[in-house]
Amino acid sequence: MAQTFDVVVIGAGPGGYIAAVRAAQLGFKTACIEGWKNAKGELALGGTCLNVGCIPSKALLASSEEYEKVSHHLEPHGITVSGAKVDVGRMQARKEAIVTKMVKGVEYLFKKNKIAWLQGFGSFVGSGDTYKIAVGGSSGSETIDAKYVIVATGSKARHLPGIAVDNETVCDNEGALAFGAAPKRLGVIGAGVIGLELGSVWRRLGSEVTILEALPNFLGACDEAIAKEAWKQFTKTQGLDIRLGVKIGKVTAAKKTGVAIEYTDSAGAAQKLDCDKLIVSVGRVPNTDGLGAGAVGLKVDARGFIEVDDHCRTNLPNVFAVGDVVRGPMLAHKAEDEGVLAAELIAGQKPHLDYNCIPWIIYTSPEIAWVGKSEQQAKAEGIAVKTGQFPFSINGRALGINEPVGFVKIVADAATDRVLGMHIIHAHASDIIQEGVTTMEFAGASEDIARITHGHPTLSEVVREAALNVDKRALNM
Ligand code: FAD
Ligand code: NAI
Numbered sequence: 001m002a003q004t005f006d007v008v009v010i011g012a013g014p015g016g017y018i019a020a021v022r023a024a025q026l027g028f029k030t031a032c033i034e035g036w037k038n039a040k041g042e043l044a045l046g047g048t049c050l051n052v053g054c055i056p057s058k059a060l061l062a063s064s065e066e067y068e069k070v071s072h073h074l075e076p077h078g079i080t081v082s083g084a085k086v087d088v089g090r091m092q093a094r095k096e097a098i099v100t101k102m103v104k105g106v107e108y109l110f111k112k113n114k115i116a117w118l119q120g121f122g123s124f125v126g127s128g129d130t131y132k133i134a135v136g137g138s139s140g141s142e143t144i145d146a147k148y149v150i151v152a153t154g155s156k157a158r159h160l161p162g163i164a165v166d167n168e169t170v171c172d173n174e175g176a177l178a179f180g181a182a183p184k185r186l187g188v189i190g191a192g193v194i195g196l197e198l199g200s201v202w203r204r205l206g207s208e209v210t211i212l213e214a215l216p217n218f219l220g221a222c223d224e225a226i227a228k229e230a231w232k233q234f235t236k237t238q239g240l241d242i243r244l245g246v247k248i249g250k251v252t253a254a255k256k257t258g259v260a261i262e263y264t265d266s267a268g269a270a271q272k273l274d275c276d277k278l279i280v281s282v283g284r285v286p287n288t289d290g291l292g293a294g295a296v297g298l299k300v301d302a303r304g305f306i307e308v309d310d311h312c313r314t315n316l317p318n319v320f321a322v323g324d325v326v327r328g329p330m331l332a333h334k335a336e337d338e339g340v341l342a343a344e345l346i347a348g349q350k351p352h353l354d355y356n357c358i359p360w361i362i363y364t365s366p367e368i369a370w371v372g373k374s375e376q377q378a379k380a381e382g383i384a385v386k387t388g389q390f391p392f393s394i395n396g397r398a399l400g401i402n403e404p405v406g407f408v409k410i411v412a413d414a415a416t417d418r419v420l421g422m423h424i425i426h427a428h429a430s431d432i433i434q435e436g437v438t439t440m441e442f443a444g445a446s447e448d449i450a451r452i453t454h455g456h457p458t459l460s461e462v463v464r465e466a467a468l469n470v471d472k473r474a475l476n477m
Contacts, residue, residue, distance in 0.1 A: 008146035013047020015323025016152030019339030024113035033122035045106040064204035123292035155284040155324035187275035194281035223374035369433035372421030384414035388469030397457040417445035446470035
């Protein structure tokens with residue numbers, strides 16, 4: 001007799017495991033199907049985010065930043081450190097320990113909430129009163145019945161034709177997070193989020209990093225003022241060699257000799273880049289292969305994304321899809337919030353997610369964070385805007401912690417003063433951006449931020465001054 005569940009979640013990344021926890025909290029008999037195996041061959045919950053994404057990358061970013069700080073940035077404090085050394089092995093062991101702790105944390109949440117972890121990969125095999133899902137684990141396949149299904153199968157790295165990824169010499173995110181030593185010459189294809197974050201890690205640890213980007217503009221999704229400052233910091237100050245407008249040609253790779261990348265530069269001239277290792281970070285594709293979408297008539301678009309409406313409903317009754325496998329930004333917090341939304345809809349609640357208020361954060365140094373529209377986007381949409389900007393270089397707290405680089409920019413509607421976007425480049429942008437998110441969620445105006453008391457001395461005072469500057473009345477400038 002097949003097991004029957006109220007809610008079956010397929011995939012245990014941040015979209016899936018959070019959906020399962022919320023469904024269980026709401027009283028549903030819940031199962032989550034997940035067959036991810038880590039590099040040691042162990043089954044692991046947590047998906048891309050915990051195993052080969054957000055968590056390990058932020059651990060390495062932090063370790064490499066500490067090394068850079070100790071090596072180059074303590075002198076203004078009157079502290080001299082000599083002989084700082086890096087042990088990449090220990091750095092990686094620390095990263096692994098953090099990943100294991102987080103993965104075990106999800107196992108604990110499953111036990112606490114009585115969620116059945118069905119170990120293996122899930123595929124739809126039929127439908128009637130319930131959905132029939134086959135779970136293929138190492139001990140064979142069982143078929144279960146689900147009244148409701150939440151698909152949260154996530155994404156995987158996109159690879160380029162003719163460039164074989166072995167995750168030793170030519171790597172996607174998985175191999176690039178696991179180098180045993182900093183390669184002398186590191187090539188990266190794609191100056192997007194992963195290229196910049198992981199390029200930064202290995203540059204700080206000693207690699208000469210060259211990034212080849214197809215587009216002629218740098219960080220096209222950011223406000224232009226932020227992209228311009230980031231370009232200056234990453235290339236001129238830090239020495240990342242970023243080449244824009246290139247067309248990748250033949251790539252040859254061998255473990256002993258490294259990688260040779262032939263490409264055409266922005267002027268159309270033939271070029272070649274030799275490196276010891278190559279990271280290919282050119283975006284991600286949804287995981288819908290093998291899901292059995294065809295067996296139940298689940299609509300998947302031409303690029304492999306499951307089609308959903310604004311509330312993550314698919315074309316099938318009682319089937320929802322969340323996270324990287326559906327439209328929208330591929331971000332862990334977006335996946336989590338969609339997971340909660342799907343579970344609450346199943347419970348008959350009326351949740352809502354404002355996609356315009358989802359923050360983006362790039363964990364480079366300085367960090368880049370934004371929410372809402374850039375000035376250029378708003379103008380392109382025909383919205384009249386006013387903007388306010390304020391630098392960290394004249395903020396007492398930023399000077400005290402020796403992080404004076406960067407600024408906050410606020411984009412407000414010229415007619416109503418409603419905040420349409422906030423854009424930050426600063427070492428602590430990831431924490432500061434939340435004030436913009438909260439303001440936008442409450443449909444706040446720049447005047448609201450300007451009137452709110454901000455503690456002193458704090459980095460958040462820069463947000464307030466930027467808000468004051470929307471009406472050109474900053475007090476400390
Ligand atoms: P995933 O995390 O991809 O999880 C999907 C899960 O489904 C996987 O475990 C997979 O094994 C499982 N699965 C797939 N098919 C099946 C099946 N048929 N049956 C059973 N299980 C299945 N986002 C941020 O917000 N902040 C960051 O700092 C950040 N850093 C990142 C760094 C890197 C290097 C990468 C690669 C990504 C990063 N992301 C970050 C993006 C983030 O990891 C994803 O947006 C997030 O993991 C998506 O969650 P998800 O649950 O939709 O999918
Ligand atoms: P991305 O979409 O951020 O960047 C890919 C880059 O590669 C783009 O600039 C694109 O123009 C370029 N590109 C594409 N094809 C190319 C080609 N043939 N030659 C040269 N350049 C090419 O994708 P990335 O960096 O792989 O990251 C995937 C996603 O993972 C991100 O978009 C984001 O959603 C998520 N992520 C989020 C992080 C965060 O929130 N801090 C960190 C890392 C990843």
